[in-house]
Amino acid sequence: MDNIYINSTDRTPEVDFNFTSNHFSLRGESYPEDVPTFFGPLMTAFSKHVKSLDGGSSLEFNFELLYFNSTSAKVVMNLLELLEATASNGAVVTINWRFAADDDNMQELGEEFGEDIKIARFNMCPMT
Numbered sequence: 001m002d003n004i005y006i007n008s009t010d011r012t013p014e015v016d017f018n019f020t021s022n023h024f025s026l027r028g029e030s031y032p033e034d035v036p037t038f039f040g041p042l043m044t045a046f047s048k049h050v051k052s053l054d055g056g057s058s059l060e061f062n063f064e065l066l067y068f069n070s071t072s073a074k075v076v077m078n079l080l081e082l083l084e085a086t087a088s089n090g091a092v093v094t095i096n097w098r099f100a101a102d103d104d105n106m107q108e109l110g111e112e113f114g115e116d117i118k119i120a121r122f123n124m125c126p127m128t
Helices: 035-051 070-088 104-115
Strands: 004-006 015-017 021-032 059-066 090-100 121-127
Touching: 015 035, 035 070, 059 070, 059 104, 070 090, 070 104, 090 104, 104 121
Parallel strands: 021 059, 059 090, 090 121
Antiparallel strands: 004 015, 015 021
16 A cells, blocks of 8 residues: 655645554644545545554554644544554554643543543653
8 A cells, every 4th residue: 555645734634644664643733624535535545554454563643633623533533443443453553642732622632532542552742
């Protein structure tokens, strides 16, 4: 599968899906006008990839979102569910929730999302 890199815009995050190294990230703000059009192909590719991983694989996903709307939050939840399912199938999954140290809102969102992660490793990563 080809790696996917999309530069950020005013409304969409930078997407760096490196299927070769199993390193993935979303950075920036996420409130696309058409969430299914933007995220649909990404979710399809990511889902297909993680389903192909075996128990000895490791994967890292970095969330470094400054803001996201409620529709993008559903995408984040779906990604986290896929990551948790991948961990439950034996892969070593690390999720890093990166946020500005003074951004209480993104910290609280990360803590809430992290409560649902039981098998994958979920790291809160304040940035100074």
